[in-house]
Amino acid sequence: MTRYSALGLVRGVFNGQSHWQPAWRDPEPKANYDIVIIGGGGHGLATAYYLASVHGIRNVVVLEKGWIGGGNTGRNTTLVRSNYRLPQLHNFFEFGLKMWEHLSDELNYNVMFSPRGALMLGHSDADMTMLAQRGDAMRVSGIDSELLSRDQVAKLEPLLDMSRSARFPIEGGLIQRRGGTARHDAVAWGYARGADRLGVDIIQKCEVTGFVREGDAVVGVETSRGRIGAGRVAICVAGNSGHVAAMAGLKLPVESQTLQALVSEGVKPMINGVIMSQSLHCYISQSDKGGIVMGGDPDNWPSYAQRGQPMVTAGAIAQAIALVPALSRLRMLRTWGGVTDMSFDGSPIIGTTPVPGLYLNGGWCYGGFKATPASGWTYAHTLATGAPHVLNAPFDLARFRRGDTIDESGAGPMPNHR
Amino acid sequence: MMLISCPHCGPRAQAEFTYERTADSVIQPDAAPAEAIEHLIARANPRGLDDEVWRHTFGCRAWLVMTRHRVTHAIEAIRAVGPEALP
Numbered sequence: 001m002t003r004y005s006a007l008g009l010v011r012g013v014f015n016g017q018s019h020w021q022p023a024w025r026d027p028e029p030k031a032n033y034d035i036v037i038i039g040g041g042g043h044g045l046a047t048a049y050y051l052a053s054v055h056g057i058r059n060v061v062v063l064e065k066g067w068i069g070g071g072n073t074g075r076n077t078t079l080v081r082s083n084y085r086l087p088q089l090h091n092f093f094e095f096g097l098k099m100w101e102h103l104s105d106e107l108n109y110n111v112m113f114s115p116r117g118a119l120m121l122g123h124s125d126a127d128m129t130m131l132a133q134r135g136d137a138m139r140v141s142g143i144d145s146e147l148l149s150r151d152q153v154a155k156l157e158p159l160l161d162m163s164r165s166a167r168f169p170i171e172g173g174l175i176q177r178r179g180g181t182a183r184h185d186a187v188a189w190g191y192a193r194g195a196d197r198l199g200v201d202i203i204q205k206c207e208v209t210g211f212v213r214e215g216d217a218v219v220g221v222e223t224s225r226g227r228i229g230a231g232r233v234a235i236c237v238a239g240n241s242g243h244v245a246a247m248a249g250l251k252l253p254v255e256s257q258t259l260q261a262l263v264s265e266g267v268k269p270m271i272n273g274v275i276m277s278q279s280l281h282c283y284i285s286q287s288d289k290g291g292i293v294m295g296g297d298p299d300n301w302p303s304y305a306q307r308g309q310p311m312v313t314a315g316a317i318a319q320a321i322a323l324v325p326a327l328s329r330l331r332m333l334r335t336w337g338g339v340t341d342m343s344f345d346g347s348p349i350i351g352t353t354p355v356p357g358l359y360l361n362g363g364w365c366y367g368g369f370k371a372t373p374a375s376g377w378t379y380a381h382t383l384a385t386g387a388p389h390v391l392n393a394p395f396d397l398a399r400f401r402r403g404d405t406i407d408e409s410g411a412g413p414m415p416n417h418r
Numbered sequence: 419m420m421l422i423s424c425p426h427c428g429p430r431a432q433a434e435f436t437y438e439r440t441a442d443s444v445i446q447p448d449a450a451p452a453e454a455i456e457h458l459i460a461r462a463n464p465r466g467l468d469d470e471v472w473r474h475t476f477g478c479r480a481w482l483v484m485t486r487h488r489v490t491h492a493i494e495a496i497r498a499v500g501p502e503a504l505p
């Protein structure tokens with residue numbers, strides 16, 4: 001496998017760039033693997049990469065029913081941050097953020113991580129109290145966060161409506177300057193290339209249709225390309241977690257809903273960082289191509305359709321325009337919807353299941369993209385050792401039965417009330 | 419947007435309705451704790467048909483149970499319910 005470098009580009013000048021090879025192989029599935037990973041999104045591919053690179057387990061396959069990175073890895077708003085209040089969450093996401101900072105080097109693939117700052121706006125005294133509390137909680141754990149005044153916010157994002165008569169008056173904000181955005185496809189492709197180079201098989205257009213059981217245990221999968229035996233089977237299918245787990249007779253604390261986002265036509269730089277809000281559910285950032293990327297609430301009812309309803313995006317757009325009135329002059333270019341696996345406390349599930357040999361990584365709600373490196377790292381650890389990493393130990397499936405939920409928003413067990 | 423036929427009001431835009439929860443997650447007051455926990459945290463969440471509790475919130479405010487396909491969004495059946503009729 002050719003290492004990507006500036007020298008490689010120069011070399012291509014003399015051969016018409018004809019020396020480039022496919023970034024990963026397209027192998028036939030073998031009859032058996034030590035570990036079968038279901039789902040070729042960022043998380044599944046990262047898991048495979050760390051199994052091979054950290055734990056030396058290379059007899060691994062990633063099975064993807066469509067094309068890699070074509071699910072939620074390609075259907076998000078590419079935000080990366082670790083600004084959570086609860087220590088279980090911010091420790092996990094901070095571990096991930098530190099990985100993001102070196103990911104391009106690690107993978108020899110430019111994931112275009114851009115730490116342009118993740119700003120959370122406050123619109124009232126109560127909001128500012130919540131933001132201060134969140135920021136303090138982060139700083140106690142050694143994570144950067146900074147409470148900003150009105151003036152500081154105005155200076156940072158000059159197009160925000162800072163007037164007192166604004167629909168959502170801005171009182172200040174909390175910024176995590178190390179937060180930012182990344183290039184979603186590059187994350188999937190970089191991990192795929194890295195895993196492939198270490199011997200992992202990536203099989204696309206291969207849907208898992210059932211599990212092979214031996215007594216209670218799962219010992220393989222039935223797929224659209226035949227039976228594949230497995231030492232361990234790892235579910236990593238985001239919105240389809242419920243569907244796949246049901247094949248093993250499991251019911252999860254997960255409901256699948258649509259999350260939409262949209263992008264405008266490309267314009268000159270107008271949004272400097274990532275803008276979020278303590279009270280609204282609205283995300284605004286500007287892609288490197290110049291499009292304004294916006295996201296909002298999920299469609300609050302169950303769906304596997306991968307397409308949402310305009311009335312929900314209209315709500316997100318209305319909030320964005322209230323914050324940045326200049327956005328009203330832009331035309332929308334594209335919208336998309338992903339199937340998010342909304343867990344019942346808003347936090348992910350990474351660990352073992354009641355079925356021997358079967359592992360679960362899911363319940364990412366609308367926060368999966370930024371978790372990709374940490375998710376892969378901890379899931380690989382869990383699969384390799386049979387026990388969770390210290391960072392994903394709190395996120396076990398059994399916590400719901402124990403009443404030990406990790407509920408950042410304090411919204412209780414109904415995903416659609418979140 | 420779905421067109422939902424309220425058993426009381428007839429066909430109305432989805433915007434008038436709110437989704438509450440799946441029908442299998444309704445907890446009966448006399449359920450044993452173990453059973454109540456199952457209803458609370460375990461969902462079939464099928465990639466197909468399921469029964470869902472919706473409410474005509476911005477209409478007659480009545481509850482209804484809708485059998486709906488999770489991929490096509492096709493509505494197979496809608497029935498009116500009171501608390502006593504929930505599964």
Ligand SMILES: [Zn+2]
Nearest residue numbers: 424427474478
């Ligand atoms: Zn009605």
